[in-house]
Amino acid sequence: MLGSTAPPPTPPSTAGEFLDSILETKSELYRGSRDVLRDGHVPSRLPHREQQIRQVAEILAPALRGDVPSNVLIYGKIGTGKTAVVAQVRQDILRRTELASHITFIYINCGNIDTPYSLLQNIGNPFAKSESDRIPTGWSLDRVQAAMRRLMDSRGGTVILVLDEIDRLVARSGDSVLYTLSQLNTELEQARLVLVGISNDLKFTNHLDARVRSRLNEEKILFPPYDALQLQDILRDRAKEAFREGVVDPGVVDRCAAYAALENGDARRALALLRLAAEMAERDRAKRITPDHVVKAKNRLEQDIILDCCRTLPPHCKVLLYAILQACERRRNGVLTGEVYDAYRRLAERLGLQPLHARSISNYVSELESLGLIRATIVSRGRGGRTREILVDVPISDTMPALEEDPLIAPVGRPRSRGQLLLTNFDNPGRTGPF
Ligand SMILES: Nc1ncnc2c1ncn2[C@@H]1O[C@H](COP(=O)(O)OP(=O)(O)OP(=O)(O)O)[C@@H](O)[C@H]1O
Ligand SMILES: [Mg+2]
Structure with missing residues (x-):
């Protein structure tokens, strides 16, 4: 009896064995690349988004005839396919190579942008023909604007600028940069700009200057959340593309769809x-x-959602969070905002970054609080007035390594064993965009 039982497999113990075990098992479930299930993959079909694809395509199609399309704002809760639909329409437009030769698409995720300066840099620099044409850091905002316009005019044609997560730009830096962009066509000579804003905050235009609001809102498209049946269709398509036949048990897709439908149809x-x-x-x-x-x-x-959220913060916000985690780890209790700013400034300088002003950092503290990563409570300091005490609301031991994976933070991170890094990277490759 005993002799006929196969010995249990020995779990992998070294990094090499671990890697081998992944590669071995990968071939049993997946047809090919596991990227098919990741955010960056644009599937060939987007079920239940036919109407939105048509709407976006109808608005942008005039660009193929050489006309200037209207600006458009796309709204919808998270995971409703906004970014994917725009990416697919972009592919479809650019595929018509002859008609689209004068069209330039620029995609910017505003969640990764700290300042209006870096936004304008990111818009202008793709047009640079050489390194010396690129907009450097350290100029005045006016000079950057002029350089960006010159770069756009040097290529001319229609520039379709997709500002994804545009609400985060406004929350962080106000609407003045959107004002600049929305009236750029009066200053451009050879190029024409079309703005495609994407937001999951349905009310964000309420905070905009009326002129900016009306210019951005020339067209508006709403993406409704998916229900459980629609999510099942989406998952079935992807599962078919990702996995070998017969690998996914009945009930798996339905259960994933049911859970996600309860979470806002994401x-x-x-x-x-x-x-x-x-x-x-x-x-x-x-x-x-x-x-x-x-x-x-x-x-x-x-658990992973918290870590993903940390990984997708803009650079200075990551540095700030890391400084807070370091301070709280040493202290094991809350730190005051003044101390946090000092710690952030020192860390930014060590990393070779120009620290942002205290006001921007205060906005980032509020942003980290609204993401549920920290808690800030007002404390009275007698005659010293009132200040905020900051506590972390995430496990420090998991969050610090997640931030240290970022090349930005890595130089100040603590060394980790290879096995640990490999495991972390495999588990959480970070969010990528489909553009
Ligand atoms: N109809 C669909 N068919 C297939 N995949 C879809 C569909 N809608 C969304 N997805 C996939 O779901 C994921 C999330 O979609 P997407 O990034 O477009 O959402 P979003 O609305 O931009 O969300 P957020 O507001 O969080 O940025 C992506 O991997 C995307 O490919
Ligand atoms: Mg998106």
Whole structure:
């Protein structure tokens, strides 16, 4: 009896064995690349977004005839396909190579941009023909604007500027840069600019100057959340593309879709559950993905969301969060805002960055608080007035390594064993964009 039982597989212990085990199991579940389930992948079909694709295409199509399309704002809750739809329409437009030769698409995720300066730099620099044409740092904002216009005019044609997560730009820097962009066509000579704003805050235009609002809002498209049945269709398509036949148990797709439908109908969440369920199956060395793996995936995803959120912060906000974590780790209790600013400034300088002003950092403190990563409470200091005490609301031991994966923070990070890094990178490759 005993002799007929196969010995249990020895778990991998070295980084090399771990890597081998991933590669081994990968081929059992996946057809090809696991990227098919990641955010950066633009699927060939976007079920239940046919109407929105048509609307975006109709608005931008005049560019192919040489006319200037209207500006457009796209609204919808997270994971409703806004970025994916715009990416697909962009591909479809650029595929018509002859008609589209005068069209330049520029995609900017405003969530990754700290200041109006860096936004204008990011718009102008793709037009630079050589390194010396690029807009450097340290100029006045007026000079950057003029350089950006000159660069755009040097190529001419229609520039379709996609400002994804535009609400985050406004929350951080106000609407003056949008004002500049929305009236750029009066100053451009050879080029014409079209703005495509994408936001998941349905009310963000309420905070805009009336002129900016009306210029941005020439056209408006709303993306509704997906229901459970629509999410099932989306997942079935992706599962077919990603996995070998027969690998996904009945019930897996339905369960992922049901969980995600409860969470605001977010397709990103549904896909992440499916991807993580596959990872759970691989770790169990299972040959099939079962509904139990989805339950495990759901628990893991709840932890990962915090880490993903940290990874997608803009650079200075990451440095600030890292400074707060360092301070709280040493102190094991709250730190005051003045101390936080000093710690941030020192860290930014060590990393070779020009520190932002205290006001911008104060806005970032509020942003980190609204993301639920820290808590700031007002404390009275007697005659010294009132200040805010900051506490972290995430596990420091998990969050610091996640931030240290970023090349920006890595130089001040603590060394980790290779096995640990490999595990972290494999688990959380970070969010990429489909552009
Ligand atoms: N209809 C769909 N069919 C297939 N995949 C979809 C569909 N809608 C969304 N997705 C996928 O779901 C993920 C999230 O979509 P997307 O990034 O476009 O959402 P979003 O509305 O831009 O969200 P956010 O507001 O958070 O930026 C992406 O991987 C995308 O490819
Ligand atoms: Mg998006």
